[in-house]
Amino acid sequence: MTAKTTSKTKDKRIGLFVCHCGINIASIVDVEKVAEVMKDYPGVNFSTDYVYMCSDPGQQMIIDTIKKKHLDGIIVAACSPTLHEKTFQEAARLAGLNPYQIEIANIREQDSWVHTDKAKATKKAIKIVKSHVAKALQNENLEPIKVDVTKRALVIGGGISGLQAALDIADHGYEVILVEKNPSIGGKMIQLSETFPTLDCSQCILTPKMVEVSRHPRIKLLTYHEVDSVSGFVGNFKVRIRKKPRYVDETLCNLCGECEKVCPQIVPDEFNMGLSFRKAIYMPFPQAIPGTYTLDAEHCLGLNPVRCGKCKDVCQKKAIDYDMKETIIEEEVGAIVVATGYDLYTMQALGEYGGEKYEDVVNGLEFERILSASGPTGGAVRRPSDGKVPKSIVFVQCSGSRDTEKHNPYCSKICCMYTAKHAMLYKHRVPDGQATVFYIDVRTGGKGFDEFYQRAVEEDKILYIRGKVSKIFKEGDKLIVWGVDTLTGKKVEVEADMVVLAMAMVKADGVMDLLRKLKVSTDIHGFLAEAHPKLRPVESLSAGFYLAGCAHGPKDIPEAVAQASAAAAKVGDLFAQKELVHEPTVVPVNDELCSGCGICIAVCPYGARSLDPERGVAVVNEILCEGCGACAAACPSGAAQQRNQTDNQIFSMLTAMLRE
Amino acid sequence: MKLHYYPGCTLKEKATALDISTREAMKRLDIELVEPEGWTCCGAEYPLTEEKIVGLAAPIRVLRQVREEGGDVVVTTCSFCYAVLKRANKAIQEDPLKHKRINAYLRDDIKINERTKERTTGFDDYNGEVKVLHLLEYLRDRVGFPNVQSRLKRDLKGLPIAPYYGCRLLRPQEELGLDEPDNPHLFEEFLEAVGCRAVDYPFKQECCGSYVSVSLPAAATEASYRVLRSARMNGAKAITVTCPLCFYNMDHRQDAIKETFLDFPGLPVLFFTQLLAWALGVDKKLLGLGEHSVPADHLFSESPTTEVRS
Numbered sequence: 001m002t003a004k005t006t007s008k009t010k011d012k013r014i015g016l017f018v019c020h021c022g023i024n025i026a027s028i029v030d031v032e033k034v035a036e037v038m039k040d041y042p043g044v045n046f047s048t049d050y051v052y053m054c055s056d057p058g059q060q061m062i063i064d065t066i067k068k069k070h071l072d073g074i075i076v077a078a079c080s081p082t083l084h085e086k087t088f089q090e091a092a093r094l095a096g097l098n099p100y101q102i103e104i105a106n107i108r109e110q111d112s113w114v115h116t117d118k119a120k121a122t123k124k125a126i127k128i129v130k131s132h133v134a135k136a137l138q139n140e141n142l143e144p145i146k147v148d149v150t151k152r153a154l155v156i157g158g159g160i161s162g163l164q165a166a167l168d169i170a171d172h173g174y175e176v177i178l179v180e181k182n183p184s185i186g187g188k189m190i191q192l193s194e195t196f197p198t199l200d201c202s203q204c205i206l207t208p209k210m211v212e213v214s215r216h217p218r219i220k221l222l223t224y225h226e227v228d229s230v231s232g233f234v235g236n237f238k239v240r241i242r243k244k245p246r247y248v249d250e251t252l253c254n255l256c257g258e259c260e261k262v263c264p265q266i267v268p269d270e271f272n273m274g275l276s277f278r279k280a281i282y283m284p285f286p287q288a289i290p291g292t293y294t295l296d297a298e299h300c301l302g303l304n305p306v307r308c309g310k311c312k313d314v315c316q317k318k319a320i321d322y323d324m325k326e327t328i329i330e331e332e333v334g335a336i337v338v339a340t341g342y343d344l345y346t347m348q349a350l351g352e353y354g355g356e357k358y359e360d361v362v363n364g365l366e367f368e369r370i371l372s373a374s375g376p377t378g379g380a381v382r383r384p385s386d387g388k389v390p391k392s393i394v395f396v397q398c399s400g401s402r403d404t405e406k407h408n409p410y411c412s413k414i415c416c417m418y419t420a421k422h423a424m425l426y427k428h429r430v431p432d433g434q435a436t437v438f439y440i441d442v443r444t445g446g447k448g449f450d451e452f453y454q455r456a457v458e459e460d461k462i463l464y465i466r467g468k469v470s471k472i473f474k475e476g477d478k479l480i481v482w483g484v485d486t487l488t489g490k491k492v493e494v495e496a497d498m499v500v501l502a503m504a505m506v507k508a509d510g511v512m513d514l515l516r517k518l519k520v521s522t523d524i525h526g527f528l529a530e531a532h533p534k535l536r537p538v539e540s541l542s543a544g545f546y547l548a549g550c551a552h553g554p555k556d557i558p559e560a561v562a563q564a565s566a567a568a569a570k571v572g573d574l575f576a577q578k579e580l581v582h583e584p585t586v587v588p589v590n591d592e593l594c595s596g597c598g599i600c601i602a603v604c605p606y607g608a609r610s611l612d613p614e615r616g617v618a619v620v621n622e623i624l625c626e627g628c629g630a631c632a633a634a635c636p637s638g639a640a641q642q643r644n645q646t647d648n649q650i651f652s653m654l655t656a657m658l659r660e
Numbered sequence: 661m662k663l664h665y666y667p668g669c670t671l672k673e674k675a676t677a678l679d680i681s682t683r684e685a686m687k688r689l690d691i692e693l694v695e696p697e698g699w700t701c702c703g704a705e706y707p708l709t710e711e712k713i714v715g716l717a718a719p720i721r722v723l724r725q726v727r728e729e730g731g732d733v734v735v736t737t738c739s740f741c742y743a744v745l746k747r748a749n750k751a752i753q754e755d756p757l758k759h760k761r762i763n764a765y766l767r768d769d770i771k772i773n774e775r776t777k778e779r780t781t782g783f784d785d786y787n788g789e790v791k792v793l794h795l796l797e798y799l800r801d802r803v804g805f806p807n808v809q810s811r812l813k814r815d816l817k818g819l820p821i822a823p824y825y826g827c828r829l830l831r832p833q834e835e836l837g838l839d840e841p842d843n844p845h846l847f848e849e850f851l852e853a854v855g856c857r858a859v860d861y862p863f864k865q866e867c868c869g870s871y872v873s874v875s876l877p878a879a880a881t882e883a884s885y886r887v888l889r890s891a892r893m894n895g896a897k898a899i900t901v902t903c904p905l906c907f908y909n910m911d912h913r914q915d916a917i918k919e920t921f922l923d924f925p926g927l928p929v930l931f932f933t934q935l936l937a938w939a940l941g942v943d944k945k946l947l948g949l950g951e952h953s954v955p956a957d958h959l960f961s962e963s964p965t966t967e968v969r970s
Binding site: 354 | 840890
C-alpha cells in the first residue's frame with residue numbers, strides 16, 4: 001500500500017449495515033455477531049444489523065445514520081449487488097452522499113445460501129465485510145457519464161416482428177429506418193397459409209401491416225438493403241447500409257409484367273419454397289411491398305444487352321437499368337431492434353427421413369405453400385412429385401428438435417400447433433384422407449391452443465401416435481414410415497403418399513455475420529441472448545440493442561408481436577430521456593503508464609478501446625466501456641485501472657480477507 | 661508393397677471366398693498381404709462390452725503384434741473384425757483406465773525371438789499406434805479409386821449391384837467414422853469404381869438378423885428377406901456384402917427365406933472382393949464361387965466384352 005492511499009483513507013468514516021434478510025441470511029450467519037465484531041474494526045465508525053435493510057425503515061435508517069454520523073462511506077452486507085445496489089445508492093444520494101461510496105458485501109448468495117455451518121459462515125461473512133471496508137476506504141466520488149441520444153431507430157428485418165416494432169416506434173413519434181434484405185417485406189409469415197388457432201388467413205392479416213409500414217410518414221423502408229456495419233454506442237450509432245442493386249427503378253416500374261413474360265431464365269421460386277418457378281426478373285408475390293419488379297443478377301443471363309436485354313427492350317417505362325451499382329447509405333440512429341427471424345433446420349441433417357431424396361417428403365413451410373391459396377397448387381393439396389392428391393399424409397413432429405444427441409436439444413415450440421393445423425387443413429380439403437401425426441409430447445400452451453388440438457383429434461379424426469420416426473423410404477409409389485408407438489411398445493409401419501416434417505427452427509441463415517458486426521451476443525444455438533432471461537427479455541446485453549421475434553428463439557406470431565411491441569416500448573423509454581447516463585465505473589487509461597501495447601484493445605469485448613496513433617497510447621470511449629475489467633486484468637503496466645476497483649483496492653481487499 | 665492383413669477366423673472357415681478373393685485382388689494391385697504372426701480371434705462382439713475390460717486383450721494383442729512387426733496399418737475385410745479392432749484401438753487411446761489395465765495384463769506375454777527361438781517376457785505398452793482400416797477405406801484413401809480403375813482388366817458394363825452395409829461398418833459413427841450412417845456412399849463409390857452400377861435401395865443399412873439366426877432363426881429370416889427383397893425390387897442382379905455373417909444369413913440361409921416367403925425368387929450374394937478381383941482380371945476359379953449356396957456363376961461369364969484385356 002502506498003503512503004498516499006493510507007493518508008487519504010485514514011479519516012474516512014465508514015458505516016456498516018448488516019441485513020438479516022428475514023432468515024435468509026440470519027439463520028446461517030450470526031448477523032448480530034458480524035455487526036458486533038466489526039464495530040471496532042479500523043475505519044468503521046458505525047455498525048448495526050436490521051431485519052430487512054431494503055425495506056423503507058431500513059433505508060431510512062441508512063439515510064438518518066449517514067446524516068447523523070457524518071458517514072462518508074457505507075457498506076451494506078446483504079444480497080447480491082445485482083438486486084439492491086441501486087436501492088442503496090439512491091438512499092445514499094438522498095442523504096447527500098455520493099452513490100459510488102456504497103459497497104454491497106454479498107453475504108447471502110455467496111455465503112448463507114451456500115453454507116450450512118453457522119460458525120464458519122459467520123466467519124466468512126466477517127471476512128467478506130472486512131474486504132469491503134478495505135475497498136470502501138479507497139472509493140472515490142464518481143459522477144455518471146452523460147451523453148446525448150439520437151432519437152431515430154433502426155429495425156433490422158421486415159418480418160412480422162420487425163414490422164410491428166417499426167410501426168410501434170413510429171407511432172411513439174420517432175423516426176424509424178426499416179432494413180430488409182429481401183426484395184419485399186413480409187418475412188416468413190407472408191408465406192403461411194392460415195394461422196392457428198383461429199385459422200385466419202396469414203396474408204390477410206399481415207398485408208394491412210405491410211401497407212401501413214410502407215405508408216407511414218415516419219418509417220423509411222429500405223428493402224433489398226443489408227446492414228453493412230455498425231459503429232458507435234447506445235444513443236449514438238452510425239450505421240452503414242448496403243443498397244443492393246435491384247436493376248429496376250422502383251419509382252418507374254408500373255408492374256405491367258412485360259419483362260417477366262420475355263425473360264428466358266427460369267429459377268426456383270423462393271416464395272413457394274422451390275415448389276414452383278419464377279423468372280430472373282420477378283416480383284416475389286402479388287402483394288409484395290414495395291410493388292416493383294426485381295432483377296436477380298445471379299440468375300440473369302448477364303445484365304448485358306448483347307447477351308439478352310429482352311426485359312429492357314420491352315419496358316416502356318425505361319425502368320430497367322443494367323448499370324445500377326451497389327451503394328452505401330449512412331444513417332445515424334440511437335437504438336437498434338434486431339428482428340432477423342429464423343430458418344428451418346436442413347433436411348440433409350436428417351438423412352434417415354429422406355427429405356433430400358424424395359420430393360414428397362416436405363418441410364412445414366413447403367406444406368404451408370401447398371396449403372396456401374396463393375401457392376403453387378392454388379391451395380389444393382397435391383404432392384410435388386406427380387401432382388396426385390395424397391390419400392395419406394404422415395406428419396413427423398420434432399424433426400431435429402428435442403434431440404440432445406444429434407440435433408437441436410430445444411423445443412421449437414410452434415410445431416405441435418402448426419402440425420395440428422396442417423393435419424386439420426388437409427382433412428378439410430381431402431376429407432377421405434388419412435392424417436397421422438407422430439409426436440413426442442403435444443405441447444399446446446397458449447390461448448385456445450389445446451381446444452384447437454382437441455378439435456383436430458376429435459372432430460377431424462387425426463391419428464396421433466406417440467413415438468419417434470426412425471426411417472422413411474420409398475417403396476414403389478408409396479413412402480414407408482417406420483416408427484414406434486411408445487404407448488403400446490410396438491413398432492409401426494405406415495404407408496403414406498406424402499410426409500411432412502416439422503423441422504426444427506434454427507437461427508437464420510448467415511445471420512452470424514451480421515450479429516458479429518452488431519456485437520450482440522447469442523446463445524449456443526445462435527439465437528440472440530437477452531440481458532436477463534426473466535426481467536429483461538427484450539434487451540440485449542449490449543446497450544441500445546433490442547430483440548424481437550424468432551431471432552431470439554422459437555416463438556409463434558402473437559408472441560413475436562408482443563415481443564416486438566415490448567422492444568418498441570423499450571426504445572421509447574430510451575428516447576424519452578433527455579440524455580443518457582452511463583455508469584462511471586469504467587476503465588480509463590493512465591497515459592503516463594501506457595506503453596501502447598494494445599493488449600487491452602484486443603481483449604475489450606465492447607470495442608471501447610483504441611490506439612491513439614499520435615500519442616501512442618490506448619484511449620477509451622467511456623460510453624462504450626461496460627466496466628467488465630478485462631482490460632484492467634490484461635494491462636501489463638497497470639495503466640488500465642477501473643474506477644473504484646483499482647489494483648490497489650483489489651489487493652487491499654485480498655489482504656483484509658486473508659489476514660488472520 | 662507389404663500390408664498387414666487381419667483375416668479373422670471366419671475367413672479361414674465359413675467364408676474362405678472372402679479371403680481368397682481378397683488375396684487375389686490385392687496381388688493384382690501389387691500389394692502383398694501379411695498376416696500378423698500368431699493372430700487370434702478378435703473376440704467378435706465381446707471385447708466391446710463396457711464392464712469386462714479383459715475382453716480387449718485379444719484385439720489389442722493382434723494390434724500390438726502388427727506394431728511389433730513394424731506395421732502401422734492393419735486392413736480387415738470382415739465388418740465385425742473391423743469394428744472390434746477399431747473400437748478396441750480407440751478405447752486404448754482414449755480411456756486411461758483401459759489402457760493401464762490391458763497393458764498391465766499383456767505386459768508379461770511371452771515373446772519368442774524369431775531367430776534364436778529365445779523366450780522372453782515384457783512388451784512395451786500398446787498405445788493405439790496401429791491404424792485400423794477397412795479394405796474399402798484402404799482402397800478409397802490409400803490406393804485411390806481412380807488407381808483401382810486404371811488397373812481394371814474386365815468391363816463389368818454397369819452390372820446393377822446392391823451395396824449392403826449392414827450394421828458394423830457404419831455404427832457407432834463417432835468411433836468408426838467410416839461414412840455417414842444415414843447416407844453412406846463409400847460402397848457405392850467402390851462399385852462404380854469397379855465398373856458396376858450401384859443400386860440405391862432403402863435397406864442398405866438395415867440389420868440382416870446377425871446372431872439372431874442362432875437363437876431365433878425366423879426373425880433373422882424375415883430381416884434378411886426384407887433386405888434382399890428391397891434390393892431385388894430396385895433392380896439389383898446381386899447384393900454385395902463385406903461381412904461373413906451377413907453372407908451367411910443372406911446366402912446360406914436363402915433356402916429358408918424362400919421357403920418362408922414364397923414370393924421371393926432369390927438373389928445372389930457376393931463379397932465385394934469377388935467383384936474387385938473379377939474386374940482386376942482374376943481367374944473365375946479363384947473367386948471361391950463354389951462356396952455360395954445361391955449360384956452366382958452366371959454373373960461372372962466370359963462374354964466377348966468382358967474378356968481379359970491384355
